Amino acid sequence: MDMQEILDEIVAHVAPLCLQGEVASYIPSLGEVSPDSFGICVAMADGEVFGAGDWQKPFSIQSISKVFSLALVMSYDYDSIWKRVFREPSGTPFNSMVQLEADRGIPRNPFINAGALVVTDRLLSITGDAAASVRGLLRQESGNPEVEIDALVAASEADHGHRNASMAHLLASYGNLENPVDEVLDSYFKQCALAMSCEDLAKASRFLARHGVAAGGTPFLSPNQSKRVNAVMLTCGTYDAAGEFAYRVGLPGKSGVGGGIVAIVPGRCSITVWGPALGPNGNSVAGIAALDEFTAKTGWSIF
Ligand code: GLN
Numbered sequence: 487m488d489m490q491e492i493l494d495e496i497v498a499h500v501a502p503l504c505l506q507g508e509v510a511s512y513i514p515s516l517g518e519v520s521p522d523s524f525g526i527c528v529a530m531a532d533g534e535v536f537g538a539g540d541w542q543k544p545f546s547i548q549s550i551s552k553v554f555s556l557a558l559v560m561s562y563d564y565d566s567i568w569k570r571v572f573r574e575p576s577g578t579p580f581n582s583m584v585q586l587e588a589d590r591g592i593p594r595n596p597f598i599n600a601g602a603l604v605v606t607d608r609l610l611s612i613t614g615d616a617a618a619s620v621r622g623l624l625r626q627e628s629g630n631p632e633v634e635i636d637a638l639v640a641a642s643e644a645d646h647g648h649r650n651a652s653m654a655h656l657l658a659s660y661g662n663l664e665n666p667v668d669e670v671l672d673s674y675f676k677q678c679a680l681a682m683s684c685e686d687l688a689k690a691s692r693f694l695a696r697h698g699v700a701a702g703g704t705p706f707l708s709p710n711q712s713k714r715v716n717a718v719m720l721t722c723g724t725y726d727a728a729g730e731f732a733y734r735v736g737l738p739g740k741s742g743v744g745g746g747i748v749a750i751v752p753g754r755c756s757i758t759v760w761g762p763a764l765g766p767n768g769n770s771v772a773g774i775a776a777l778d779e780f781t782a783k784t785g786w787s788i789f
Contacts, residue, residue: 487784493526493538496779500524500761500772507763507771510743513642516546519745521763524772526780527684530755531695541684545760546639548742549580550687551677552602553719554620557693559608560711567608570662571601573718580725580743580768581649583656591660595722597740600653604662606674611664617676627693627701628686640679647671684746684758691748691756694719694738716750720788727767734778736787741769749777751786 504522511517525540559567576585576594586593586600593601609616617635625633643650654667663670682690693700694716698707707715719738724731724747731739737757739749745762747770757780761772781787 489528489536490538492780492783493528493536496526496776496783497524497539499779500776503772503775504761504763507765509745509762510764510768512743513639513646515636515639515642516744519545519762524759524761524776525684526757526759526776527688528755528757529685529688529692529695531692531753535685535689537685540760543760544681544683544686545746545762546636546678546742546744547680547682547687547746548678548744549597549599549602550740550742550744550746550748551620551680552597552605553691553694553715553723553740553748554623555602555605555609555616555677556596556718557707557711557715558619558623559605559612560715561707562612563608564711567596567605570608571596571604573722575721575728577726581653583649583653586653586656591657591662593657595718597718597722598725599650600657603650603654603657603670603674606677607657607663607665607670610670610673616673617680620677621680624680624682624686624690627690628682629689629701630682630686633680633682633686635676636679636681639681640675643675643678644671647675650674678742684760687746687748688756688758691750691758694750695752695754695756697752713752716752719750724769725767727765727769731769731774734774736781736789737777738788739777741773743768745770745773747773747777752788754786
C-alpha cells in the first residue's frame with residue numbers, strides 16, 4: 487500500500503467538496519478562513535508521517551481540544567470525573583442545553599460544550615491553568631514547541647460567548663463547577679483557540695493509537711484509559727452525527743468547528759483532516775468524505 491499515493495488521491499477527490507457547507511462564522515476570526523483549504527496527515531504508530539494538501543497549515547482546533555483535556559484529567563484522576571459527566575451520546579448539537587436541566591446539571595458526555603466545561607473545570611483545579619496544560623501536552627506530543635493559543639480567536643470567542651456562559655452558570659447552579667464561572671470560561675475559550683496543523687494534531691493524538699504511550703515512549707494513559715477515550719470519541723465525538731460518522735468512517739473521531747477532525751485507528755495510526763466548510767452538525771464536509779475514502783481504501787477501521 488502506497489500511503490502517499492492514497493493521500494494524494496484523496497486530496498484530489500475531496501477538493502470539489504470543500505465548497506459544500508459553510509465555514510463557521512459565529513466568531514469573525516473563524517469566518518475569515520478560506521473554504522478551499524484542505525489537508526490530511528497520517529501519523530503511524532511507529533513514527534512515520536505522511537501528509538498531503540494543506541497539511542502543515544495551522545487552523546483553530548476548537549472542540550478537538552476536548553480530547554486532550556479529557557485525556558489529561560483521566561491521566562491525573564482516573565475515574566472521579568465520571569461522577570460529574572455522563573458518557574452517553576447526546577443526539578443534540580454541541581452547544582445544546584436542553585438536556586442539561588433535565589439531567590440536573592450532569593452533561594451527557596465530555597465532548598459537548600457543557601461536558602467539556604466540566605472537564606476543563608476539573609483540569610483547572612488539578613493544574614491551576616487548564617489551557618496551558620493542554621498546550622503543554624500538545625507541544626510535547628507534536629514535538630512542536632510553537633503550538634500557541636490564538637489570542638484573537640480566544641477574545642472573539644469570549645465576546646460571543648453568551649451561550650457557553652449560560653451553560654457554565656447552569657452547571658454552577660447545580661454545584662457542578664469547582665471554580666468561578668469566568669475562570670472556567672476563560673480556560674475553555676483558550677484551549678479551543680489553540681492553532682495547529684494537521685501534522686501537529688496527528689502527531690499529538692498518536693498516543694491514542696499507541697494504547698496510551700506518549701511520544702517519548704513512556705505511558706501517558708494506560709491501555710484501558712486510551713480505549714475509553716477512543717470509545718467516547720466513537721460514540722460522542724461528532725455530536726448528533728456520531729451515528730453517521732461511525733457508519734461512514736468506522737473509527738473513533740473528534741471534530742471541531744475550525745473544520746478539523748482527528749480519527750484514530752487503534753494500534754496503527756492517527757489521522758487528521760482539515761477542511762473549513764462544515765455540514766449542518768458542525769463537522770467538516772470534506773473531512774468526513776476524506777476519512778470515508780481513507781478507511782475504504784486502506785480497509786483500516788475498527789469494524
Ligand atoms: N469554541 C466552540 C464553542 O464553544 C467549539 C465548538 C466546536 O468546535 N464544536 O462553541
